[in-house]
Amino acid sequence: MMSTGVPSWLAEVPLDGLLRIDLGLEGDWSATVTTVWRPDVGFLGAGGGSWCHRRHRPALELYFEDGWIGVRCDRRIGEEFELDEPRLRRIVRWVEVERGRPGDS
Numbered sequence: 001m002m003s004t005g006v007p008s009w010l011a012e013v014p015l016d017g018l019l020r021i022d023l024g025l026e027g028d029w030s031a032t033v034t035t036v037w038r039p040d041v042g043f044l045g046a047g048g049g050s051w052c053h054r055r056h057r058p059a060l061e062l063y064f065e066d067g068w069i070g071v072r073c074d075r076r077i078g079e080e081f082e083l084d085e086p087r088l089r090r091i092v093r094w095v096e097v098e099r100g101r102p103g104d105s
Helices: 008-012 085-099
Strands: 018-025 034-038 058-064 067-072 074-077 080-083
Touching: 018 085, 034 085, 058 080, 058 085
Parallel strands: none
Antiparallel strands: 018 034, 018 058, 058 067, 074 080
């Protein structure tokens, strides 16, 4: 893990082709997925969904034209997995810094 709280292996991924970042619950992705970042507008927030579950972990997916990369974004609270929103925000902020914020050129 880099000092930014971003997985160190993610630093090896070229982000110039990143289309969006989605958040959802692993195992219930289709019913829970929401876009949290787009390059044209930046951070959209974590949506109004419930991000706590006993079996399904909150995760981010970084989507590119030819595939995606999943990053778990949870912490265990008692019997449930809960969204680690500070980690989500650190990852999005890191992406924005690496790519340049929306509107930057």
